[in-house]
Amino acid sequence: MNKKTYIPRIVLGLIFVLAGLNGFLSFLPGLELSSSGETFINSLRESGFIWPLINLVELVAGSLLLFNVFGQLAVLLLAPICLGIVLFHMLYSIQGSTIAWVAVALEVTMMFLYRKNLLNIFKQFKEDSQGQDYQNGPINFTKGGHHSRDSRVNNNVDKQMSVEKKQEQEMVANRPEHPDDK
Helix, strand or coil: CHHHHHHHHHHHHHHHHHHHHHHHHCCCCCCCECHHHHHHHHHHHHCCCHHHHHHHHHHHHHHHHHCCCCHHHHHHHHHHHHHHHHHHHHHCECCCHHHHHHHHHHHHHHHHHCHHHHHHHHHHHHHHHCCEECCCEEEEECCCCCEEECHHHHHHHHHHHHHHHHHHHHHHHHCCCCHHHC
């Protein structure tokens, strides 16, 4: 898969590393925006945390793609950002949407190339919602809205509780009498 993902991964990583750095350092020229687009970008900047957070995610995810570390995670992190970029350029931007469409095309390409790994993530979420408890086995749902694990686990819990109760009773019986207890 490395041969298939090499070029789109590197190009997408470069786009987002440069975009993330530009968000912090402002070394690239700005786009010509409509007045509502400028208002939107200024409100993100003035919020104090949204703009730096977006740029940090772009920088980190782009770096992950460039260094080929956690590529699937980087693609998932960039998906909502790509959606936001496309919507912004469709609604507010007058120029410069070409790079946005290139980034989205590369993002979709990477999602397609990583589809098996990404589908496994969502398959695990589906299994979790169907009553699968990975630590203790399947959960058996009962009528009252409560659930119980299979009987072996319940029996072990009952045995552990009875052992703890016996130990507590022995401690109470064996404790020395205190002079104030009389």
